[in-house]
Amino acid sequence: MSRLIVLDTETTGLSAVDGDRIVELGCVELVNRKLTGNNLHLYFNPERDSHEEALRVHGLTTEFLRDKPKFAEKAQDILAYLQDAELIIHNAPFDVGFLNKEFDRLGLKPLKSYVSAVTDTLAMAKELFPGKRNSLDALCDRLEVDNSGRTLHGALLDAELLADVYINMTRGQDALLIMEDEAPSASQVNTELGSQQRVDLSRIALQVLRANEQELASHEAVLAELDKSSDGKTIWRTAEQAAA
Template identity: 65%
Template sequence: MLRQIILDTETTGLSADNGDRIIEIGCVELVARKLTGRNKHFYLNPGRDSHPDALRIHGISNEFLQDKPKFEAVVEELLDYLQGAQLIIHNAPFDIGFLNKELERTGRPPLSHFVGEITDTLVMAKEMYPGKRNSLDALCDRLGVDNSGRTLHGALLDAELLADVYINLTRGQDALLIAEDDAQLGGAVQVPGLDLRGIDLPVLQATAQEIEAHEAVLAQIDKASGGKTVWRAM
Protein backbone atom coordinates (compact mmCIF):
# COMPACT_ATOMS: atom_id res chain seq x y z
CA MET A 1 0.00 0.00 0.00
CA LEU A 2 1.40 3.39 -1.06
CA ARG A 3 2.83 5.38 1.86
CA GLN A 4 3.54 9.05 1.24
CA ILE A 5 5.13 11.63 3.52
CA ILE A 6 4.47 15.34 2.99
CA LEU A 7 7.59 17.10 4.31
CA ASP A 8 8.56 20.69 5.01
CA THR A 9 11.44 22.40 6.81
CA GLU A 10 12.23 25.80 8.27
CA THR A 11 15.84 27.00 8.29
CA THR A 12 18.11 29.73 9.62
CA GLY A 13 18.58 31.10 6.11
CA LEU A 14 18.66 30.23 2.43
CA SER A 15 22.04 28.55 1.92
CA ALA A 16 22.92 25.15 3.34
CA ASP A 17 26.31 25.36 1.62
CA ASN A 18 27.10 28.57 3.52
CA GLY A 19 26.29 27.08 6.91
CA ASP A 20 22.57 27.67 7.36
CA ARG A 21 20.86 24.90 9.32
CA ILE A 22 17.45 23.30 9.73
CA ILE A 23 15.46 24.48 12.76
CA GLU A 24 12.14 22.69 12.18
CA ILE A 25 10.94 19.58 10.33
CA GLY A 26 7.26 18.76 9.81
CA CYS A 27 5.97 15.53 8.27
CA VAL A 28 2.41 14.39 7.48
CA GLU A 29 1.67 10.78 6.53
CA LEU A 30 -0.72 9.63 3.80
CA VAL A 31 -1.52 5.96 3.24
CA ALA A 32 -3.61 5.17 0.17
CA ARG A 33 -4.12 8.96 -0.19
CA LYS A 34 -5.73 9.19 3.25
CA LEU A 35 -4.39 11.17 6.23
CA THR A 36 -3.39 8.78 9.01
CA GLY A 37 -2.62 11.28 11.79
CA ARG A 38 0.76 9.60 12.26
CA ASN A 39 2.75 12.77 11.80
CA LYS A 40 6.26 13.72 12.90
CA HIS A 41 7.47 17.10 14.13
CA PHE A 42 10.84 18.32 15.39
CA TYR A 43 12.23 21.66 16.54
CA LEU A 44 16.03 21.64 16.32
CA ASN A 45 18.84 23.66 17.86
CA PRO A 46 20.90 24.79 14.85
CA GLY A 47 23.87 26.04 16.85
CA ARG A 48 23.60 29.44 15.20
CA ASP A 49 21.18 32.37 14.96
CA SER A 50 18.59 32.71 12.23
CA HIS A 51 19.12 35.39 9.60
CA PRO A 52 16.79 38.34 10.31
CA ASP A 53 14.97 37.81 6.99
CA ALA A 54 14.37 34.14 7.84
CA LEU A 55 13.24 35.06 11.35
CA ARG A 56 10.60 37.37 9.89
CA ILE A 57 9.26 34.44 7.83
CA HIS A 58 9.10 31.68 10.45
CA GLY A 59 9.08 33.67 13.71
CA ILE A 60 10.98 30.96 15.61
CA SER A 61 13.28 32.79 18.00
CA ASN A 62 16.87 31.81 18.69
CA GLU A 63 16.04 31.68 22.42
CA PHE A 64 13.20 29.20 21.84
CA LEU A 65 15.57 26.79 20.05
CA GLN A 66 18.35 26.83 22.66
CA ASP A 67 17.06 23.81 24.61
CA LYS A 68 15.93 21.83 21.55
CA PRO A 69 17.83 18.72 20.34
CA LYS A 70 20.50 18.83 17.67
CA PHE A 71 19.80 17.18 14.31
CA GLU A 72 22.10 14.26 15.14
CA ALA A 73 19.96 13.46 18.17
CA VAL A 74 16.81 12.88 16.08
CA VAL A 75 18.25 11.65 12.78
CA GLU A 76 17.65 7.93 13.45
CA GLU A 77 14.04 8.55 14.47
CA LEU A 78 13.51 10.69 11.37
CA LEU A 79 15.06 8.18 8.96
CA ASP A 80 13.11 5.29 10.47
CA TYR A 81 9.92 7.28 9.91
CA LEU A 82 10.78 8.21 6.31
CA GLN A 83 12.16 4.78 5.35
CA GLY A 84 10.88 3.68 1.93
CA ALA A 85 8.17 6.33 1.67
CA GLN A 86 7.45 8.57 -1.29
CA LEU A 87 8.31 12.12 -0.25
CA ILE A 88 6.15 15.02 -1.40
CA ILE A 89 7.76 18.44 -0.99
CA HIS A 90 7.03 21.93 -2.36
CA ASN A 91 10.22 23.23 -3.98
CA ALA A 92 11.96 19.97 -3.13
CA PRO A 93 15.56 20.96 -4.05
CA PHE A 94 15.59 23.48 -1.18
CA ASP A 95 14.52 21.05 1.56
CA ILE A 96 16.44 18.09 0.13
CA GLY A 97 19.60 20.22 -0.09
CA PHE A 98 19.36 21.12 3.59
CA LEU A 99 18.54 17.56 4.68
CA ASN A 100 21.42 16.13 2.64
CA LYS A 101 23.82 18.62 4.22
CA GLU A 102 22.61 17.65 7.70
CA LEU A 103 22.98 13.96 6.85
CA GLU A 104 26.47 14.59 5.48
CA ARG A 105 27.46 16.16 8.80
CA THR A 106 26.45 12.93 10.57
CA GLY A 107 28.40 10.76 8.11
CA ARG A 108 25.30 9.38 6.39
CA PRO A 109 24.45 9.07 2.67
CA PRO A 110 21.96 11.40 0.94
CA LEU A 111 18.24 11.18 1.68
CA SER A 112 17.54 9.37 -1.60
CA HIS A 113 19.31 6.35 -0.08
CA PHE A 114 16.54 5.99 2.54
CA VAL A 115 13.34 6.97 0.72
CA GLY A 116 11.51 6.11 -2.47
CA GLU A 117 10.45 8.61 -5.11
CA ILE A 118 10.62 12.35 -4.34
CA THR A 119 7.78 14.40 -5.84
CA ASP A 120 8.04 18.18 -6.16
CA THR A 121 4.59 19.78 -6.02
CA LEU A 122 6.02 23.06 -7.30
CA VAL A 123 7.03 21.32 -10.54
CA MET A 124 3.59 19.69 -10.72
CA ALA A 125 1.85 23.03 -10.21
CA LYS A 126 3.96 24.79 -12.86
CA GLU A 127 3.01 22.10 -15.37
CA MET A 128 -0.68 22.37 -14.49
CA TYR A 129 -0.85 26.17 -14.13
CA PRO A 130 1.85 27.61 -16.40
CA GLY A 131 2.47 31.31 -16.03
CA LYS A 132 0.59 31.55 -12.73
CA ARG A 133 1.80 32.02 -9.16
CA ASN A 134 2.36 28.60 -7.63
CA SER A 135 3.47 29.35 -4.09
CA LEU A 136 1.80 27.32 -1.34
CA ASP A 137 -0.46 30.26 -0.47
CA ALA A 138 -1.42 30.76 -4.13
CA LEU A 139 -2.26 27.06 -4.53
CA CYS A 140 -4.33 27.10 -1.34
CA ASP A 141 -6.35 30.01 -2.72
CA ARG A 142 -6.72 28.39 -6.16
CA LEU A 143 -7.74 24.97 -4.83
CA GLY A 144 -9.95 26.12 -1.96
CA VAL A 145 -7.65 24.99 0.88
CA ASP A 146 -8.17 27.04 4.05
CA ASN A 147 -4.86 28.68 4.98
CA SER A 148 -6.32 31.42 7.16
CA GLY A 149 -4.23 30.23 10.12
CA ARG A 150 -0.94 30.66 8.25
CA THR A 151 0.28 34.04 9.46
CA LEU A 152 3.88 32.73 9.68
CA HIS A 153 5.59 29.80 8.01
CA GLY A 154 5.73 26.66 10.14
CA ALA A 155 6.96 23.28 8.97
CA LEU A 156 4.14 21.14 10.35
CA LEU A 157 1.36 23.57 9.40
CA ASP A 158 2.80 23.96 5.91
CA ALA A 159 3.07 20.17 5.53
CA GLU A 160 -0.58 19.82 6.56
CA LEU A 161 -1.63 22.47 4.02
CA LEU A 162 0.53 20.88 1.33
CA ALA A 163 -1.14 17.51 1.99
CA ASP A 164 -4.53 19.09 1.16
CA VAL A 165 -3.04 20.83 -1.86
CA TYR A 166 -1.46 17.60 -3.13
CA ILE A 167 -4.70 15.64 -2.79
CA ASN A 168 -6.48 18.37 -4.77
CA LEU A 169 -3.74 18.54 -7.42
CA THR A 170 -3.94 14.78 -8.00
CA ARG A 171 -7.67 14.23 -7.56
CA GLY A 172 -7.92 13.33 -11.26
CA GLN A 173 -6.03 10.15 -10.45
CA ASP A 174 -9.08 8.84 -8.59
CA ALA A 175 -10.88 8.50 -11.91
CA LEU A 176 -8.19 6.06 -13.06
CA LEU A 177 -8.88 3.67 -10.17
CA ILE A 178 -11.62 1.05 -10.49
CA ALA A 179 -13.34 0.41 -7.19
CA GLU A 180 -12.80 -3.11 -5.93
CA ASP A 181 -16.52 -3.70 -5.55
CA ASP A 182 -17.17 -2.64 -9.15
CA ALA A 183 -14.41 -4.89 -10.42
CA GLN A 184 -16.01 -7.84 -8.66
CA LEU A 185 -19.45 -7.35 -10.24
CA GLY A 186 -18.41 -9.00 -13.52
CA GLY A 187 -20.69 -9.64 -16.44
CA ALA A 188 -21.95 -7.24 -19.08
CA VAL A 189 -24.22 -4.32 -18.30
CA GLN A 190 -27.39 -4.39 -20.39
CA VAL A 191 -28.31 -0.97 -21.84
CA PRO A 192 -31.58 -0.61 -23.78
CA GLY A 193 -31.19 0.61 -27.35
CA LEU A 194 -32.50 4.03 -28.32
CA ASP A 195 -33.09 5.43 -31.80
CA LEU A 196 -31.63 8.96 -31.74
CA ARG A 197 -31.83 9.62 -35.48
CA GLY A 198 -34.86 11.85 -35.18
CA ILE A 199 -33.45 14.00 -32.40
CA ASP A 200 -31.74 17.28 -33.30
CA LEU A 201 -29.14 17.83 -30.58
CA PRO A 202 -27.82 21.39 -30.14
CA VAL A 203 -24.06 21.91 -30.10
CA LEU A 204 -22.87 23.96 -27.14
CA GLN A 205 -19.40 25.46 -27.45
CA ALA A 206 -17.17 25.23 -24.38
CA THR A 207 -16.33 28.49 -22.66
CA ALA A 208 -12.73 29.59 -22.14
CA GLN A 209 -13.05 28.72 -18.45
CA GLU A 210 -14.37 25.23 -19.28
CA ILE A 211 -11.53 24.66 -21.75
CA GLU A 212 -8.99 25.69 -19.11
CA ALA A 213 -10.56 23.35 -16.55
CA HIS A 214 -10.58 20.53 -19.14
CA GLU A 215 -6.90 21.08 -19.90
CA ALA A 216 -6.10 20.96 -16.17
CA VAL A 217 -7.84 17.57 -15.84
CA LEU A 218 -6.01 16.24 -18.92
CA ALA A 219 -2.72 17.41 -17.43
CA GLN A 220 -3.53 15.58 -14.19
CA ILE A 221 -4.31 12.33 -16.03
CA ASP A 222 -1.19 12.73 -18.16
CA LYS A 223 0.86 13.21 -14.98
CA ALA A 224 -0.75 10.20 -13.29
CA SER A 225 -0.02 7.95 -16.28
CA GLY A 226 3.61 9.01 -16.51
CA GLY A 227 3.12 10.71 -19.88
CA LYS A 228 1.63 7.60 -21.51
CA THR A 229 -1.60 9.21 -22.64
CA VAL A 230 -2.43 9.11 -26.35
CA TRP A 231 -4.31 12.36 -26.94
CA ARG A 232 -1.17 14.53 -26.73
CA ALA A 233 0.23 12.65 -29.73
CA MET A 234 -2.96 12.67 -31.81
Protein backbone atom coordinates in the same frame (compact mmCIF):
# COMPACT_ATOMS: atom_id res chain seq x y z
CA MET B 1 0.37 -0.12 0.37
CA SER B 2 1.30 3.31 -0.99
CA ARG B 3 2.96 5.39 1.76
CA LEU B 4 3.56 9.08 1.11
CA ILE B 5 5.23 11.55 3.45
CA VAL B 6 4.53 15.24 2.82
CA LEU B 7 7.56 17.09 4.22
CA ASP B 8 8.52 20.69 4.94
CA THR B 9 11.36 22.39 6.80
CA GLU B 10 12.07 25.82 8.26
CA THR B 11 15.70 26.99 8.35
CA THR B 12 17.96 29.71 9.72
CA GLY B 13 18.55 31.02 6.19
CA LEU B 14 18.73 30.08 2.55
CA SER B 15 22.12 28.38 2.21
CA ALA B 16 22.93 25.00 3.73
CA VAL B 17 26.38 25.21 2.08
CA ASP B 18 27.15 28.41 4.01
CA GLY B 19 26.18 26.89 7.34
CA ASP B 20 22.46 27.56 7.67
CA ARG B 21 20.64 24.85 9.63
CA ILE B 22 17.19 23.29 9.95
CA VAL B 23 15.13 24.65 12.86
CA GLU B 24 11.85 22.80 12.25
CA LEU B 25 10.73 19.64 10.45
CA GLY B 26 7.09 18.81 9.72
CA CYS B 27 5.91 15.56 8.12
CA VAL B 28 2.39 14.34 7.33
CA GLU B 29 1.76 10.68 6.47
CA LEU B 30 -0.64 9.52 3.76
CA VAL B 31 -1.39 5.83 3.21
CA ASN B 32 -3.32 5.08 0.01
CA ARG B 33 -3.78 8.86 -0.31
CA LYS B 34 -5.54 9.12 3.08
CA LEU B 35 -4.27 11.04 6.10
CA THR B 36 -3.32 8.67 8.92
CA GLY B 37 -2.53 11.10 11.72
CA ASN B 38 0.92 9.50 12.08
CA ASN B 39 2.76 12.80 11.71
CA LEU B 40 6.26 13.88 12.76
CA HIS B 41 6.92 17.38 14.08
CA LEU B 42 10.26 18.46 15.55
CA TYR B 43 12.02 21.70 16.51
CA PHE B 44 15.83 21.83 16.59
CA ASN B 45 18.48 23.92 18.27
CA PRO B 46 20.50 25.01 15.21
CA GLU B 47 23.40 26.27 17.32
CA ARG B 48 23.29 29.59 15.50
CA ASP B 49 20.94 32.54 15.07
CA SER B 50 18.44 32.79 12.23
CA HIS B 51 18.93 35.49 9.61
CA GLU B 52 16.55 38.41 10.05
CA GLU B 53 14.70 37.55 6.81
CA ALA B 54 14.21 33.92 7.88
CA LEU B 55 13.05 34.96 11.33
CA ARG B 56 10.37 37.14 9.77
CA VAL B 57 9.16 34.08 7.84
CA HIS B 58 8.96 31.48 10.63
CA GLY B 59 9.20 33.46 13.89
CA LEU B 60 11.32 30.80 15.65
CA THR B 61 13.68 32.77 17.86
CA THR B 62 17.03 31.63 19.22
CA GLU B 63 15.57 31.83 22.74
CA PHE B 64 12.66 29.51 21.80
CA LEU B 65 14.99 26.98 20.12
CA ARG B 66 17.72 27.02 22.79
CA ASP B 67 16.35 24.03 24.77
CA LYS B 68 15.27 22.00 21.74
CA PRO B 69 17.21 18.88 20.69
CA LYS B 70 20.01 19.13 18.15
CA PHE B 71 19.40 17.49 14.77
CA ALA B 72 21.95 14.78 15.56
CA GLU B 73 19.85 13.60 18.51
CA LYS B 74 16.82 12.94 16.28
CA ALA B 75 18.46 11.89 12.99
CA GLN B 76 17.88 8.15 13.44
CA ASP B 77 14.23 8.70 14.45
CA ILE B 78 13.74 10.82 11.32
CA LEU B 79 15.27 8.20 9.04
CA ALA B 80 13.20 5.42 10.62
CA TYR B 81 10.03 7.47 10.00
CA LEU B 82 10.93 8.30 6.38
CA GLN B 83 12.24 4.82 5.47
CA ASP B 84 11.04 3.60 2.05
CA ALA B 85 8.34 6.28 1.73
CA GLU B 86 7.78 8.55 -1.27
CA LEU B 87 8.41 12.14 -0.19
CA ILE B 88 6.18 14.98 -1.41
CA ILE B 89 7.98 18.33 -1.07
CA HIS B 90 7.32 21.81 -2.48
CA ASN B 91 10.58 23.06 -4.03
CA ALA B 92 12.23 19.77 -3.11
CA PRO B 93 15.86 20.74 -3.92
CA PHE B 94 15.79 23.27 -1.06
CA ASP B 95 14.59 20.89 1.69
CA VAL B 96 16.52 17.89 0.37
CA GLY B 97 19.70 19.99 0.21
CA PHE B 98 19.36 20.98 3.87
CA LEU B 99 18.57 17.42 4.99
CA ASN B 100 21.50 16.04 3.01
CA LYS B 101 23.82 18.56 4.66
CA GLU B 102 22.57 17.60 8.12
CA PHE B 103 23.06 13.89 7.34
CA ASP B 104 26.51 14.55 5.88
CA ARG B 105 27.61 16.22 9.14
CA LEU B 106 26.74 12.92 10.88
CA GLY B 107 28.48 10.69 8.33
CA LEU B 108 25.13 9.42 6.98
CA LYS B 109 24.14 8.77 3.37
CA PRO B 110 22.06 11.27 1.33
CA LEU B 111 18.30 11.27 1.80
CA LYS B 112 17.60 9.42 -1.47
CA SER B 113 19.34 6.36 -0.02
CA TYR B 114 16.57 5.94 2.55
CA VAL B 115 13.39 6.79 0.62
CA SER B 116 11.73 5.32 -2.47
CA ALA B 117 11.29 8.61 -4.37
CA VAL B 118 11.01 12.38 -4.04
CA THR B 119 8.22 14.27 -5.83
CA ASP B 120 8.55 18.04 -6.23
CA THR B 121 5.09 19.66 -6.22
CA LEU B 122 6.56 22.95 -7.44
CA ALA B 123 7.72 21.22 -10.63
CA MET B 124 4.30 19.54 -10.92
CA ALA B 125 2.52 22.88 -10.50
CA LYS B 126 4.64 24.55 -13.17
CA GLU B 127 3.56 21.87 -15.64
CA LEU B 128 -0.10 22.05 -14.63
CA PHE B 129 -0.29 25.86 -14.41
CA PRO B 130 2.31 27.32 -16.81
CA GLY B 131 2.88 31.02 -16.44
CA LYS B 132 1.04 31.18 -13.10
CA ARG B 133 2.28 31.86 -9.58
CA ASN B 134 2.88 28.49 -7.96
CA SER B 135 3.84 29.28 -4.38
CA LEU B 136 2.05 27.23 -1.71
CA ASP B 137 -0.25 30.16 -0.93
CA ALA B 138 -1.07 30.65 -4.62
CA LEU B 139 -1.86 26.95 -5.04
CA CYS B 140 -4.06 26.99 -1.94
CA ASP B 141 -6.05 29.88 -3.45
CA ARG B 142 -6.26 28.23 -6.88
CA LEU B 143 -7.28 24.81 -5.54
CA GLU B 144 -9.56 26.17 -2.80
CA VAL B 145 -7.48 24.83 0.09
CA ASP B 146 -8.18 26.85 3.26
CA ASN B 147 -4.95 28.50 4.41
CA SER B 148 -6.56 31.22 6.52
CA GLY B 149 -4.67 30.02 9.62
CA ARG B 150 -1.28 30.59 7.99
CA THR B 151 0.12 33.87 9.31
CA LEU B 152 3.71 32.66 9.75
CA HIS B 153 5.33 29.73 7.95
CA GLY B 154 5.35 26.58 10.06
CA ALA B 155 6.72 23.26 8.85
CA LEU B 156 3.84 21.08 10.09
CA LEU B 157 1.11 23.49 8.99
CA ASP B 158 2.74 23.90 5.58
CA ALA B 159 3.05 20.10 5.22
CA GLU B 160 -0.66 19.71 6.05
CA LEU B 161 -1.61 22.36 3.48
CA LEU B 162 0.68 20.79 0.89
CA ALA B 163 -0.96 17.39 1.48
CA ASP B 164 -4.33 18.92 0.54
CA VAL B 165 -2.77 20.71 -2.45
CA TYR B 166 -1.12 17.48 -3.66
CA ILE B 167 -4.37 15.51 -3.40
CA ASN B 168 -6.16 18.23 -5.39
CA MET B 169 -3.43 18.36 -8.06
CA THR B 170 -3.58 14.57 -8.53
CA ARG B 171 -7.33 14.03 -8.39
CA GLY B 172 -7.19 12.24 -11.73
CA GLN B 173 -4.84 9.66 -10.23
CA ASP B 174 -7.26 9.24 -7.32
CA ALA B 175 -10.10 8.56 -9.73
CA LEU B 176 -8.03 5.96 -11.55
CA LEU B 177 -7.21 4.23 -8.27
CA ILE B 178 -10.89 4.16 -7.31
CA MET B 179 -11.84 2.77 -10.72
CA GLU B 180 -9.13 0.14 -10.44
CA ASP B 181 -10.29 -0.88 -6.97
CA GLU B 182 -14.00 -0.92 -7.79
CA ALA B 183 -14.12 -1.95 -11.44
CA PRO B 184 -16.06 -5.24 -11.91
CA SER B 185 -14.55 -8.11 -13.84
CA ALA B 186 -15.60 -8.88 -17.42
CA SER B 187 -17.56 -11.92 -16.24
CA GLN B 188 -19.41 -9.79 -13.68
CA VAL B 189 -20.29 -7.22 -16.35
CA ASN B 190 -21.57 -9.90 -18.72
CA THR B 191 -23.62 -11.52 -15.98
CA GLU B 192 -25.14 -8.22 -14.92
CA LEU B 193 -25.93 -7.23 -18.51
CA GLY B 194 -27.55 -10.59 -19.14
CA SER B 195 -29.81 -10.20 -16.13
CA GLN B 196 -31.03 -6.71 -17.10
CA GLN B 197 -34.15 -6.14 -19.14
CA ARG B 198 -33.28 -4.64 -22.55
CA VAL B 199 -34.86 -1.27 -23.38
CA ASP B 200 -35.42 -0.14 -26.97
CA LEU B 201 -34.10 3.41 -27.26
CA SER B 202 -34.43 3.72 -31.06
CA ARG B 203 -37.71 5.65 -30.86
CA ILE B 204 -36.56 8.13 -28.23
CA ALA B 205 -35.62 11.54 -29.65
CA LEU B 206 -32.90 13.26 -27.67
CA GLN B 207 -33.41 16.97 -27.12
CA VAL B 208 -30.45 19.14 -28.20
CA LEU B 209 -29.89 22.34 -26.24
CA ARG B 210 -27.71 24.75 -28.16
CA ALA B 211 -25.58 27.38 -26.44
CA ASN B 212 -26.83 30.97 -26.61
CA GLU B 213 -24.66 33.96 -27.57
CA GLN B 214 -23.70 34.76 -23.96
CA GLU B 215 -22.67 31.15 -23.29
CA LEU B 216 -20.64 31.02 -26.52
CA ALA B 217 -18.88 34.28 -25.59
CA SER B 218 -18.05 32.94 -22.11
CA HIS B 219 -16.70 29.74 -23.66
CA GLU B 220 -14.45 31.69 -26.04
CA ALA B 221 -13.17 33.81 -23.13
CA VAL B 222 -12.13 30.65 -21.26
CA LEU B 223 -10.41 29.28 -24.37
CA ALA B 224 -8.58 32.57 -24.85
CA GLU B 225 -7.30 32.46 -21.26
CA LEU B 226 -6.07 28.87 -21.76
CA ASP B 227 -4.39 29.91 -25.03
CA LYS B 228 -2.60 32.73 -23.18
CA SER B 229 -1.42 30.41 -20.38
CA SER B 230 -0.07 27.81 -22.80
CA ASP B 231 1.43 30.21 -25.35
CA GLY B 232 -1.04 29.00 -27.97
CA LYS B 233 -0.10 25.34 -27.62
CA THR B 234 -3.55 24.02 -26.74
CA ILE B 235 -4.70 20.92 -28.60
CA TRP B 236 -7.64 22.61 -30.28
CA ARG B 237 -5.50 25.42 -31.76
CA THR B 238 -2.91 22.91 -32.93
CA ALA B 239 -5.67 20.87 -34.60
CA GLU B 240 -7.10 24.02 -36.24
CA GLN B 241 -3.68 24.93 -37.66
CA ALA B 242 -3.17 21.39 -38.97
CA ALA B 243 -6.60 21.42 -40.64
CA ALA B 244 -5.88 24.79 -42.24
